[in-house]
Amino acid sequence: MKQLLTIFCFLMTFISGMAQDFRPVFHYTPPQNWVNDPNGLVYLDGEYHLFYQYNPFGNKWGHMSWGHAVSKNLVKWETLPLALPEYPNSDGTTTMVFSGCVVVDSLNTSGFFEKDFHKGLVAIYTSHIEGKAQHQSIAYSSDKGRTWQRYDKNPVLDLGMKDFRDPNVIWYAERNVWIMTVVKPLEYTVQLYESKDLKTWVLLSEFGKQGDMTKIWECPSLTKIPVEGKNQYKWLLMISSGHRQKGYLAMQYFVGDFDGKQFVPQKQDEILYVDEGKDFYAGIPFSNLRANQKMPIMIGWVNDWEYANDIPTGKTWRGAFSVAREMALRLTPSGYRLIQKPVQALQKVGKSVLLAKNSIISSVWKVPFQGYSYDLILEVQPQKAEAFSLRLFQSGQEATLIRYDVASQELSLDRTKSGLVDFHPRFSSIERVKVPLQKGKLHLRILADKSILEVYVQGGEKVMTDWVFPTKSEGEIAILAEGSSIKVNTLSIRTF
Numbered sequence: 257m258k259q260l261l262t263i264f265c266f267l268m269t270f271i272s273g274m275a276q277d278f279r280p281v282f283h284y285t286p287p288q289n290w291v292n293d294p295n296g297l298v299y300l301d302g303e304y305h306l307f308y309q310y311n312p313f314g315n316k317w318g319h320m321s322w323g324h325a326v327s328k329n330l331v332k333w334e335t336l337p338l339a340l341p342e343y344p345n346s347d348g349t350t351t352m353v354f355s356g357c358v359v360v361d362s363l364n365t366s367g368f369f370e371k372d373f374h375k376g377l378v379a380i381y382t383s384h385i386e387g388k389a390q391h392q393s394i395a396y397s398s399d400k401g402r403t404w405q406r407y408d409k410n411p412v413l414d415l416g417m418k419d420f421r422d423p424n425v426i427w428y429a430e431r432n433v434w435i436m437t438v439v440k441p442l443e444y445t446v447q448l449y450e451s452k453d454l455k456t457w458v459l460l461s462e463f464g465k466q467g468d469m470t471k472i473w474e475c476p477s478l479t480k481i482p483v484e485g486k487n488q489y490k491w492l493l494m495i496s497s498g499h500r501q502k503g504y505l506a507m508q509y510f511v512g513d514f515d516g517k518q519f520v521p522q523k524q525d526e527i528l529y530v531d532e533g534k535d536f537y538a539g540i541p542f543s544n545l546r547a548n549q550k551m552p553i554m555i556g557w558v559n560d561w562e563y564a565n566d567i568p569t570g571k572t573w574r575g576a577f578s579v580a581r582e583m584a585l586r587l588t589p590s591g592y593r594l595i596q597k598p599v600q601a602l603q604k605v606g607k608s609v610l611l612a613k614n615s616i617i618s619s620v621w622k623v624p625f626q627g628y629s630y631d632l633i634l635e636v637q638p639q640k641a642e643a644f645s646l647r648l649f650q651s652g653q654e655a656t657l658i659r660y661d662v663a664s665q666e667l668s669l670d671r672t673k674s675g676l677v678d679f680h681p682r683f684s685s686i687e688r689v690k691v692p693l694q695k696g697k698l699h700l701r702i703l704a705d706k707s708i709l710e711v712y713v714q715g716g717e718k719v720m721t722d723w724v725f726p727t728k729s730e731g732e733i734a735i736l737a738e739g740s741s742i743k744v745n746t747l748s749i750r751t752f
């Protein structure tokens with residue numbers, strides 16, 4: 257018996273010291289294979305659809321097709337069979353189904369559906385023929401996206417270019433037209449088209465050659481968005497492009513007005529980024545949200561093309577999606593700024609525990625919690641301290657460090673000692689963003705999920721999303737004060 261117990265204890269120590277399972281719990285990942293951009297985020301009849309760039313045959317980019325998942329609450333997702341596979345052409349080439357969107361054609365403007373059927377879905381995607389062409393094509397579904405028919409007169413928009421992609425379509429009710437944003441990636445140009453039937457597209461205007469042009473432009477979207485606390489709407493143009501740290505990828509945004517034909521941005525004296533981490537890209541908003549859902553909701557791809565094909569999750573799956581985020585604008589002295597918050601439904605899952613209230617920390621506090629998947633809320637008053645930090649996913653020397661430096665007002669996320677970092681020379685990094693204290697306080701909400709960290713700062717004024725790959729499994733949390741003591745107004749953790 258004693259021997260058995262010894263073996264059991266040895267096994268337990270061995271298992272708990274073993275490498276982590278990186279698969280997140282509340283971020284969607286497909287059961288297997290490679291994913292990139294979310295495509296066709298659409299709500300219909302109680303179901304949120306997440307279509308996405310998917311390789312049905314492997315765990316690296318290739319054979320691009322649309323995968324499909326659905327959710328009733330935007331938190332728990334169910335994977336459905338492949339929606340739009342790549343397809344062969346008569347000349348022996350193959351068309352890959354690149355990024356795009358899905359709209360509900362409730363007025364049957366396309367004529368694809370039976371009379372009086374108001375639930376027809378139309379997918380607008382880039383038909384990509386490797387090395388040859390990119391044009392926009394459409395497909396339609398009468399059974400809530402379970403099966404699709406490609407339009408027999410595709411493509412519907414072709415400029416004869418090799419790089420012309422990622423259509424995103426909205427319904428512009430004031431003029432009863434569909435509006436498409438689509439990019440010429442190498443020209444840093446978004447084109448706006450209109451259509452009455454999703455088949456014939458007429459160019460309205462162009463926007464571009466400004467903002468971040470350190471990388472090509474991809475995945476544009478134009479969205480009507482409310483201004484916090486005011487009865488006012490503006491227009492948000494998001495583009496996937498370069499990062500504040502040169503060479504990486506991120507999303508930038510412009511805020512402005514749209515008269516149904518042209519987007520005119522507000523004057524802005526800095527480049528505005530949606531997410532300051534390395535791993536948030538190709539995000540697009542949901543289409544056809546319920547009328548009482550005033551704030552647009554977006555999901556992004558958690559990854560960076562710089563190393564996306566090499567992240568060490570690859571044995572079964574590779575790539576993930578962010579949690580769904582609600583978006584609004586906040587009017588600040590420097591102009592309108594994007595605010596993002598995880599959808600409220602996330603708060604309804606799991607159990608929250610209050611771990612500290614008005615506590616003073618003079619040097620280090622080891623939080624009485626261990627884990628790798630949680631939703632943490634921390635509000636700190638640094639008082640006279642020079643800095644404070646939060647060590648997450650800590651086991652011995654391994655930890656991810658989130659640190660706030662009071663003098664420079666800089667928040668950093670350091671993943672250089674977070675676990676596996678050597679799988680790609682571009683992975684190990686420190687993200688930095690300037691965020692002033694508000695009334696002497698810093699508010700952090702951290703969604704930690706096995707290998708994904710989404711850090712929402714000051715109620716979503718700034719967000720940082722990063723992969724980290726912890727190899728150990730103690731999952732401790734510590735809070736450190738530097739220079740002088742800090743006051744933790746609140747610390748609560750919700751587990752799933």
Ligand code: FRU
Binds near residue numbers: 293309320421475538
């Ligand atoms: C963005 C992107 C898109 C393209 C798709 C291909 O990540 O490069 O521009 O449509 O991925 O998978």
